[in-house]
Amino acid sequence: MIFLTMIARVADGLPLAASIQEDEQSGRDLQQYQSQAKRLLRKLNAQSPDRCMLEAGNMNFYYFIAQDVCCLCLCEASFPKKMAFGYLEDLHNEFYEQYGRRVPTVTRPYSFIEFGRSNM
Structure with a gap:
């Protein structure tokens, strides 16, 4: 199961869209993972x-x-790697088709949050 999805600009780590799947059944607190994800996205660069x-x-x-x-x-550790990367590639293609030209110019975090609500 996919619990959290985020899309960010690599140049500066600016979050562009996000979606969190609440996991009420297991009682998992996803806030710590969301913070880790944001830190990871800020560390990525063109050489990553x-x-x-x-x-x-x-x-x-x-x-x-x-x-x-x-x-x-x-994702849970048992989630298939091939499915995770397939999901991310499909997500990227759809996002980039809709917003690719605007990505370099946005200045506010989560400028494309509507994408997260409908596509992730």
């Missing part, structure tokens, strides 16, 4: 690998970078 998986306890962060946009998700 274009796809990566990072362990976070019993969860994994996956990210995919293309065209100065990073799509990141948080």
Whole structure:
């Protein structure tokens, strides 16, 4: 299951869109993971690998970078790697098609939050 998805500009880590799947059944607090995700996105740059998986306890962060946009998700460790990267690539393609030209010019965090509400 995917619990958290974020899209950010790689140049400066500015969050562009986000979506959190509340996990009421397990009682997981996703705030700490959201903070970790934001820190990770701020550390990425043009030299970062274009796809990566990072362990976070019993969860994994996956990210995919293309065209100065990073799509990141948080999944259970048992979630298939191939599915996570497939999701991120599809998400990137859809996001970039809709907002790609505007990404370099936005200055406010979550400028494309409406994308997160309908597409993630």
